[in-house]
Amino acid sequence: MIGDYQGFVKNKVLTALLQAYQDILDYDGMKSILKEAEMMHLKDIREKDPNGSLDMFSFKKIISAQNCLLFDSNILLFEIGKLFSFYLFPFGKSLEEIIKDINTSITTDWKVEIIKNDNNEITIQVDKCIFCSEIGIPCDMFKGFLVNSLEKSLSSEFQVVYDKNAEDVDDPNHNTFTLQLKIKKSIK
Amino acid sequence: MAKTKKWALKLTVLGDSAVGKTSLINKYITDSFSSDYQPTLGVNILTKDLRFEDNNSEIRLLLWDLAGQDKYELTRKMFFQGSVGSLLIYDKTRYSTFERISSKWLKDFKEYGRPDGVYILIGNKLDLKDTVKISSEEGRKLADEINAADFIETSAKYGENVEGAFEKLVYHVINMKSEKKT
Numbered sequence: 242m243i244g245d246y247q248g249f250v251k252n253k254v255l256t257a258l259l260q261a262y263q264d265i266l267d268y269d270g271m272k273s274i275l276k277e278a279e280m281m282h283l284k285d286i287r288e289k290d291p292n293g294s295l296d297m298f299s300f301k302k303i304i305s306a307q308n309c310l311l312f313d314s315n316i317l318l319f320e321i322g323k324l325f326s327f328y329l330f331p332f333g334k335s336l337e338e339i340i341k342d343i344n345t346s347i348t349t350d351w352k353v354e355i356i357k358n359d360n361n362e363i364t365i366q367v368d369k370c371i372f373c374s375e376i377g378i379p380c381d382m383f384k385g386f387l388v389n390s391l392e393k394s395l396s397s398e399f400q401v402v403y404d405k406n407a408e409d410v411d412d413p414n415h416n417t418f419t420l421q422l423k424i425k426k427s428i429k
Numbered sequence: 430m431a432k433t434k435k436w437a438l439k440l441t442v443l444g445d446s447a448v449g450k451t452s453l454i455n456k457y458i459t460d461s462f463s464s465d466y467q468p469t470l471g472v473n474i475l476t477k478d479l480r481f482e483d484n485n486s487e488i489r490l491l492l493w494d495l496a497g498q499d500k501y502e503l504t505r506k507m508f509f510q511g512s513v514g515s516l517l518i519y520d521k522t523r524y525s526t527f528e529r530i531s532s533k534w535l536k537d538f539k540e541y542g543r544p545d546g547v548y549i550l551i552g553n554k555l556d557l558k559d560t561v562k563i564s565s566e567e568g569r570k571l572a573d574e575i576n577a578a579d580f581i582e583t584s585a586k587y588g589e590n591v592e593g594a595f596e597k598l599v600y601h602v603i604n605m606k607s608e609k610k611t
Contacts, residue, residue: 267471
């Protein structure tokens with residue numbers, strides 16, 4: 242892991258992420274990521290220190306371990322991202338509020354911003370996404386997070402589709418991107 | 430100096446519960462063995478780095494040890510994505526685990542893994558000689574029938590052929606990849 246990672250992450254972010262790992266990969270899968278990151282001591286952070294915060298370097302070690310172990314597993318990353326949103330913001334928040342909260346819960350050199358909101362089409366700009374800063378890693382996890390964050394604020398007759406343009410994951414700046422989310426009526 | 434080529438290979442280890450999947454991986458990675466059986470919950474993912482001096486390359490193996498229990502049926506399908514190779518493992522002392530290689534594990538690997546994925550058939554628990562139910566001939570015959578790239582019998586307890594099993598799988602995956610390039 243190369244880089245100088247300044248900043249902090251609220252423990253509620255890590256708690257939600259670990260819960261998402263556990264739901265998708267089960268207990269041993271969650272432990273595999275923490276072991277790879279050499280962060281096993283954070284396994285019970287929800288019970289030990291739910292309101293504290295974690296340094297960005299430690300958090301980034303977990304994300305790097307996730308991206309290493311889940312290489313070529315973008316469906317899983319997307320599903321983890323969706324559950325990460327579900328556990329971090331379980332109810333009652335709009336997409337705007339979620340984006341405001343994620344920017345303050347993860348304080349570092351990155352930014353998530355809604356740049357266009359035309360009722361059924363929302364464009365989000367992500368600068369220096371911390372979830373996919375490694376070369377070769379697509380940002381399916383954070384896309385899953387954003388898709389679910391919008392979807393859960395809609396009634397069940399609507400769904401969110403997004404632009405699945407191929408990312409150039411070999412571009413060192415691929416973690417700066419825009420994502421277009423479209424709200425469509427579900428076909429029943 | 431030429432730049433080192435780096436790759437990552439996702440390999441899955443498949444078979445019924447208690448055939449010795451976790452024990453084989455642990456033996457290969459840490460040279461350890463425990464006779465206490467603890468079922469895997471979901472998936473255990475471990476890494477092993479290999480270096481090949483002759484072509485100046487490094488390979489990181491991502492070893493996915495998938496829980497064998499039926500309750501993981503739904504989530505397991507997602508775990509196959511990107512898997513380029515698999516060890517299909519049965520327990521030489523339990524016939525049902527041998528039968529499920531073609532009726533379950535190979536079927537799943539072909540359906541949810543990569544269509545060009547490579548697989549090796551492994552008969553584990555070679556050390557339990559007195560209770561063996563599946564002969565080496567039967568194992569070899571099944572390997573031929575299912576077009577496995579290789580057939581190896583192993584003992585996770587004593588380490589017999591364990592390293593060779595993983596290395597052969599890597600060898601076959603690399604060969605498959607090189608053939609695709611040419």
